[in-house]
Amino acid sequence: xxxxxxxxxxxxxxxxxxxxxxxxxxxxxxxxxxxxxxxxxxxxxxxxxxxxxxxxxxxxxxxxxxxxxxxxxxxxxxxxxxxxxxxxxxxxxxxxxxxxxxxxxxxxxxxxxxxxxxxxxxxxxxxxxxxxxxxxxxxxxxxxxxxxxxxxxxxxxxxxxxxxxxxxxxxxxxxxxxxxxxxxxxxxxxxxxxxxxxxxxxxxxxxxxxxxxxxxxxxxxxxxxxxxxxxxxxxxxxxxxxxxx
Amino acid sequence: xxxxxxxxxxxxxxxxxxxxxxxxxxxxxxxxxxxxxxxxxxxxxxxxxxxxxxxxxxxxxxxxxxxxxxxxxxxxxxxxxxxxxxxxxxxxxxxxxxxxxxxxxxxxxxxxxxxxxxxxxxxxxxxxxxxxxxxxxxxxxxxxxxxxxxxxxxxxxxxxxxxxxxxxxxxxxxxxxxxxxxxxxxxxxxxxxxxxxxxxxxxxxxxxxxxxxxxxxxxxxxxxxxxxxxxxxxxxxxxxxxxxxxxxxxxxxxx
Numbered sequence: 325x326x327x328x329x330x331x332x333x334x335x336x337x338x339x340x341x342x343x344x345x346x347x348x349x350x351x352x353x354x355x356x357x358x359x360x361x362x363x364x365x366x367x368x369x370x371x372x373x374x375x376x377x378x379x380x381x382x383x384x385x386x387x388x389x390x391x392x393x394x395x396x397x398x399x400x401x402x403x404x405x406x407x408x409x410x411x412x413x414x415x416x417x418x419x420x421x422x423x424x425x426x427x428x429x430x431x432x433x434x435x436x437x438x439x440x441x442x443x444x445x446x447x448x449x450x451x452x453x454x455x456x457x458x459x460x461x462x463x464x465x466x467x468x469x470x471x472x473x474x475x476x477x478x479x480x481x482x483x484x485x486x487x488x489x490x491x492x493x494x495x496x497x498x499x500x501x502x503x504x505x506x507x508x509x510x511x512x513x514x515x516x517x518x519x520x521x522x523x524x525x526x527x528x529x530x531x532x533x534x535x536x537x538x539x540x541x542x543x544x545x546x547x548x549x550x551x552x553x554x555x556x557x558x559x560x561x562x563x564x565x566x567x568x569x
Numbered sequence: 570x571x572x573x574x575x576x577x578x579x580x581x582x583x584x585x586x587x588x589x590x591x592x593x594x595x596x597x598x599x600x601x602x603x604x605x606x607x608x609x610x611x612x613x614x615x616x617x618x619x620x621x622x623x624x625x626x627x628x629x630x631x632x633x634x635x636x637x638x639x640x641x642x643x644x645x646x647x648x649x650x651x652x653x654x655x656x657x658x659x660x661x662x663x664x665x666x667x668x669x670x671x672x673x674x675x676x677x678x679x680x681x682x683x684x685x686x687x688x689x690x691x692x693x694x695x696x697x698x699x700x701x702x703x704x705x706x707x708x709x710x711x712x713x714x715x716x717x718x719x720x721x722x723x724x725x726x727x728x729x730x731x732x733x734x735x736x737x738x739x740x741x742x743x744x745x746x747x748x749x750x751x752x753x754x755x756x757x758x759x760x761x762x763x764x765x766x767x768x769x770x771x772x773x774x775x776x777x778x779x780x781x782x783x784x785x786x787x788x789x790x791x792x793x794x795x796x797x798x799x800x801x802x803x804x805x806x807x808x809x810x811x812x813x814x815x816x817x818x819x820x821x822x823x824x
Contacts, residue, residue, distance in 0.1 A: 377729055379725055379728065379729060402728075402731050402732070402733045403731070405728065405729055405730065405731040406730070406731035408729070409729075410726075410729035412722060412725065412726065412729075414720075414722050416720075416722040416723060416725065416726035417726075418723065418726070418741055418745075419745065420744050420745050420748065429730075429740060430730040430731060430732065433732070433736065433740065434730070434731050434732065478730070479729075479730070482730060482731065
C-alpha cells in the first residue's frame with residue numbers, strides 16, 4: 325500500500341448519552357477515493373461523516389487528516405476544515421447573500437483572495453455547473469437542485485482536498501436528483517477525493533471506488549461496488565440490499 | 570336634584586362656548602394662553618432645550634443598549650447552543666432578571682443617588698447609563714431569540730467552510746438574526762425614547778420636564794403638556810418611518 329492516505333480513522337466512537345451512534349469505526353480514505361457510505365437510517369453513517377470534519381466531536385478515537393491528528397484539542401480545526409468541503413442535505417446556503425456572495429465569502433475572508441480573484445474562480449465553477457446566469461440571484465429564487473449545485477460550488481471555491489457529502493440528494497424532488505448527481509460524477513472523474521453518504525445505490529455502483537456498509541455504529545462490510553452489490557457476505561447486508569434493490 | 574343642576578351648568582358652558590366662539594373671545598383666549606405659554610420669557614426654550622436633552626439621552630442609550638444587548642445575547646445563545654461560557658451566562662441571567670424585574674425609575678434613582686451618590690456627575694450621563702443598561706436587557710432577550718431562530722445548519726455551513734465561531738456569528742448568523750428581530754428592536758427603541766420622560770426624577774431637564782416647568786410658571790396645563798405629547802408623537806412617527814424603511818431594504822433578499 326503506497327497510495328496516500330488522506331483521512332485515517334481509528335476506533336472512532338460517538339455516544340449521545342446512552343446511544344452509541346458510532347461504536348468503534350476504523351477506515352482509511354485514500355487520495356482519489358470515492359467512498360460511498362450506505363446503511364439503514366440510524367446506522368451512524370451521517371454521524372460518521374460529520375465526525376470527519378469535527379462538526380460532531382468524537383467521544384473517543386482518532387482522526388488523521390493529511391497526517392495530522394485533528395481530534396487533538398491543540399490542533400486548529402478551522403484551518404483543516406478549509407481543506408474539507410462539506411455539502412449538506414438541506415443545502416444551507418446563506419439566504420441573506422446573493423449566490424456570488426455565498427461563493428466568495430469564505431475564499432475572501434479565509435484564503436485572503438481579492439474580490440476579483442474570488443469572483444473569477446466562482447464564475448468559472450458556476451459556468452461548469454451551468455448556473456452562471458444565477459450569480460446575482462438569492463438562494464430563495466433557486467430550485468432545490470440548483471441550490472445543491474451552488475452548495476457544491478461553494479465548497480469547491482475553497483479548493484478542498486476532500487469533499488464530504490451528507491445525503492446530498494435526499495431533500496430533492498426526484499427530477500432534480502439527476503442534475504446534482506451529474507455534478508458529483510464529474511467531480512469524481514476529475515479525481516476529487518469524496519466521501520458520500522447516500523441512498524442512491526446507482527451512484528454508489530457507478531461512481532464509487534469503494535462502498536462502506538454501516539449498521540449500528542459499525543462498519544459491517546466494505547468492498548468495491550461490484551463485489552459488494554453482487555456478492556454480499558454478511559446477512560445484515562443481504563437483507564438490506566434485498567429491501568432496497 | 571344635584572344631577573339636574575349639573576346638566577344645567579353643562580349646557581350653560583356649551584352656550585357660553587358658542588357665544589365666545591362667535592364673538593371671537595375664544596380665539597383671543599387661546600392666543601393669550603399660547604403667548605403666555607411659549608412666547609413670554611422665551612419659555613419655548615424649555616421645550617427645545619428639553620428636546621435636545623431627550624434626543625441625546627435616547628440616542629446614546631440606544632447605542633449602549635445595542636452594544637450590551639448584542640454581547641449578552643451572543644453569550645446566552647452560545648451557552649444554549651454549545652454549553653460553554655457557563656460563568657458569563659450566569660451573570661447575564663442575573664443582569665436580565667434584575668433589570669427586567671425592577672422599574673426603570675427605581676434603576677435611574679439608584680444609579681444617581683446610590684452608585685454616584687455624592688459624586689458630581691453630568692445628569693444626562695447618568696440617564697444614558699441607566700436607560701442604556703435597562704434597554705440592554707430587553708435588547709438581549711430580543712436578539713437571543715433572533716439568534717436561536719436561525720437554523721443550526723447555517724452555523725454548521727459556516728464552520729464547515731473553515732470560519733471560526735465568532736466569524737460565523739458575525740458574517741452569517743447575526744445579519745440574519747438582526748433582520749428577523751428588527752421590528753421588535755424598533756419597538757424597543759420607541760419604548761426607550763418615551764421612557765426617558767422619567768428623567769425628571771433626577772432633575773434632568775428633558776422634554777417632559779421642560780413642559781412641566783412651563784406648567785409650573787404659567788399655572789396653565791393644557792398648552793405645554795399637549796405640546797410635549799405632540800413632540801413625542803412626531804418623534805416616534807419619524808422613528809417608525811425609518812425603522813420601516815430599513816426593514817424593507819433588508820427584506821430584499823427574501824423573495
